[in-house]
Amino acid sequence: MAMATYRAFQAVGGGKLELVDRPLEPPAPGMVRVAVEACGVCHTDVLTVEGGFPGVNYPRVPGHEAVGRVDAVGEGVARWSPGQRVGVGFLAGRCGKCPSCRRGDFVNCTNQLITGIHLDGGYAEMMLASEHALVAIPESLHSAEAAPLQCAGVTTFNALRKSVARPGELVAIQGLGGLGHLAVQFARHMGFRTAAIARGPDKRDLALSLGAHHYVDSEAEDPARRLRELGGASVVVATAANPGTFGPLLGGLGPNGQLVVVGAGLEPMQVKVADLLFGERSIAGINTGTPVEIEDALNFSLLQDVRAMIETVPFERAPEAYARMLANKARFRMVIEMRPDS
Numbered sequence: 183m184a185m186a187t188y189r190a191f192q193a194v195g196g197g198k199l200e201l202v203d204r205p206l207e208p209p210a211p212g213m214v215r216v217a218v219e220a221c222g223v224c225h226t227d228v229l230t231v232e233g234g235f236p237g238v239n240y241p242r243v244p245g246h247e248a249v250g251r252v253d254a255v256g257e258g259v260a261r262w263s264p265g266q267r268v269g270v271g272f273l274a275g276r277c278g279k280c281p282s283c284r285r286g287d288f289v290n291c292t293n294q295l296i297t298g299i300h301l302d303g304g305y306a307e308m309m310l311a312s313e314h315a316l317v318a319i320p321e322s323l324h325s326a327e328a329a330p331l332q333c334a335g336v337t338t339f340n341a342l343r344k345s346v347a348r349p350g351e352l353v354a355i356q357g358l359g360g361l362g363h364l365a366v367q368f369a370r371h372m373g374f375r376t377a378a379i380a381r382g383p384d385k386r387d388l389a390l391s392l393g394a395h396h397y398v399d400s401e402a403e404d405p406a407r408r409l410r411e412l413g414g415a416s417v418v419v420a421t422a423a424n425p426g427t428f429g430p431l432l433g434g435l436g437p438n439g440q441l442v443v444v445g446a447g448l449e450p451m452q453v454k455v456a457d458l459l460f461g462e463r464s465i466a467g468i469n470t471g472t473p474v475e476i477e478d479a480l481n482f483s484l485l486q487d488v489r490a491m492i493e494t495v496p497f498e499r500a501p502e503a504y505a506r507m508l509a510n511k512a513r514f515r516m517v518i519e520m521r522p523d524s
C-alpha cells in the first residue's frame with residue numbers, strides 16, 4: 183500500500199512557496215491533526231515566506247487562519263474528537279508554566295509558539311496543532327468565512343473591546359483594508375460612534391456601507407483636526423501597514439484617549455511627546471487573541487452579521503493568493519480553499 187500523503191505549500195525562504203507531498207503523521211500526545219478546509223492569507227505570513235521572523239526554520243508551511251475538521255487526536259486529548267470543526271489561529275499554544283501563563287495571561291506567554299513560524303500552518307491539506315490552540319467553529323459559519331476572523335477578526339475585535347471606549351463614544355478606525363474593514367463593522371456593532379479614516383474620496387461609500395457614521399478623507403483634511411471637531415475620539419485603532427502614519431493620529435484623541443495599534447510594520451512610529459502629556463493619552467498594542475477569544479469574535483460576528491469581505495482561490499493557487507495579498511490587491515482578505523463546499 184502506498185504511504186498516505188498530503189499536499190502542502192512550504193516556504194523555503196526568499197519568497198518561495200513550493201508544493202510538496204508530505205507523509206501523513208500521527209498526532210503526538212496533546213496534539214490534534216486537522217484536515218484543513220480553508221486558510222486565510224495574512225500579511226504576517228510575509229515573516230515566514232520572505233523571512234524576517236527570528237527563529238523560523240525552513241521548510242515551514244505558513245498560514246495562521248486555518249479552519250477544518252479534526253482528523254485524528256493524540257494521546258491525552260480530551261476536549262476534541264474526530265469530525266469536530268475547528269480552527270487554528272496565530273497563537274499556537276502556551277507553555278502553561280511561565281509567570282504570564284500562571285496568571286492566566288496566555289496571549290503574553292513568554293514561550294508562545296506561533297502557527298506558521300514554529301509549527302507548520304494551514305497552507306496545506308493537513309496540519310498538526312496543539313489541543314490548546316484549537317478554536318471551536320460554529321456550524322453556521324462557512325470555513326472560508328470563519329478563516330479571516332481568526333486573525334484579522336479577533337485582532338480588531340479585541341482592539342475595541344479591550345480599549346477604554348464606552349458605548350456611544352467616538353471611535354476612529356484608520357485604514358479600510360483587511361483589518362480596517364472589519365474594525366469598522368465591529369465598532370459600529372459594539373455601539374460606538376464610528377469614524378473611518380482612509381485616503382481619497384473613493385472609500386467613502388465603502389466606509390458608510392460598513393457602518394461608519396463619519397468618513398474622514400485623510401488626503402483632503404487632517405484626520406486629527408477632524409476628530410477633534412467631532413469631539414475627540416476615545417480610541418483610534420491604527421490598522422495601516424505604515425507605522426509612520428500612526429503618530430499624528432494621537433492629536434485626534436480626547437482626554438485619556440487611547441491609540442490602539444494593530445497594523446504591523448517594521449519601521450518605527452514617531453510620537454510628539456506633547457500629544458501624550460496634554461490629555462494624558464496612551465498608546466497600546468494588541469497581539470491577536472487566545473483561542474477562546476477567537477470564539478468570542480466568531481460568535482459576535484454571527485450575532486451581529488459581521489463578515490470579512492473575501493476573495494477565494496483553490497488550494498493549488500495558494501502562491502497566487504499570497505502574491506495578491508503582498509501586492510496589496512486583496513479585496514479584502516484572500517482565503518485559500520482546500521474544500522470549497524465546506
Ligand code: ZN
Nearest residue numbers: 224226333334
Ligand atoms: Zn495574521
Ligand code: ZN
Nearest residue numbers: 277280283291
Ligand atoms: Zn507560558
